[in-house]
Amino acid sequence: xxxxxxxxxxxxxxxxxxxxxxxxxxxxxxxxxxxxxxxxxxxxxxxxxxxxxxxxxxxxxxxxxxxxxxxxxxxxxxxxxxxxxxxxxxxxxxxxxxxxxxxxxxxxxxxxxxx
Amino acid sequence: xxxxxxxxxxxxxxxxxxxxxxxxxxxxxxxxxxxxxxxxxxxxxxxxxxxxxxxxxxxxxxxxxxxxxxxxxxxxxxxxxxxxxxxxxxxxxxxxxxxxxxxxxxxxxxxxx
Numbered sequence: 010x011x012x013x014x015x016x017x018x019x020x021x022x023x024x025x026x027x028x029x030x031x032x033x034x035x036x037x038x039x040x041x042x043x044x045x046x047x048x049x050x051x052x053x054x055x056x057x058x059x060x061x062x063x064x065x066x067x068x069x070x071x072x073x074x075x076x077x078x079x080x081x082x083x084x085x086x087x088x089x090x091x092x093x094x095x096x097x098x099x100x101x102x103x104x105x106x107x108x109x110x111x112x113x114x115x116x117x118x119x120x121x122x123x124x
Numbered sequence: 125x126x127x128x129x130x131x132x133x134x135x136x137x138x139x140x141x142x143x144x145x146x147x148x149x150x151x152x153x154x155x156x157x158x159x160x161x162x163x164x165x166x167x168x169x170x171x172x173x174x175x176x177x178x179x180x181x182x183x184x185x186x187x188x189x190x191x192x193x194x195x196x197x198x199x200x201x202x203x204x205x206x207x208x209x210x211x212x213x214x215x216x217x218x219x220x221x222x223x224x225x226x227x228x229x230x231x232x233x234x235x236x237x
Binding site (some may be wrong): 055 | 167
């Protein structure tokens with residue numbers, strides 16, 4: 010079964026710092042990859058997704074992620090974070106068209122941006 | 125509706141009671157998922173419905189948990205004889221098809237006392 014690892018559990022940054030959150034998955038076949046964000050007291054929202062094509066995916070609010078197949082990674086990046094980016098970030102994988110077609114989530118990374 | 129709707133938003137129940145949680149997906153979305161988010165943990169898959177196919181129940185933690193989806197739309201997650209470890213936020217998501225992202229509801233926060 011596929012699994013998703015997010016190695017950074019809690020990240021604290023100052024405003025304007027650059028962000029990179031790690032995400033690795035374990036599955037050798039076709040995958041669809043997602044990053045979701047959960048702001049305090051709000052529901053999960055889709056930041057960006059990768060299905061195929063350009064491995065550099067741009068999402069909302071200035072976020073981007075790069076799919077590196079050889080490293081089984083889909084790291085999330087933002088060049089300059091804002092206080093409003095304080096939230097929990099979840100990486101998720103969906104195994105193509107085979108197997109369980111539900112999302113498997115990582116354990117999440119809590120980002121705290123200090124003004 | 126415009127989004128995935130879940131009710132109730134909060135539910136407090138006594139240990140041993142049964143509870144029903146409701147999910148109303150986006151109209152036309154064929155796939156519906158239930159997840160559980162426990163405090164300080166990630167999202168745990170529970171069950172998945174796709175059209176008229178048999179549901180994928182592989183994530184249900186025990187036989188006290190069951191779910192149904194009537195008419196390919198509204199879904200109800202039932203937890204029988206609730207236990208304190210069932211306390212969590214239960215999230216529902218739907219999607220239009222395999223090439224689309226998942227849209228999540230706001231969840232039902234279940235507290236078993």
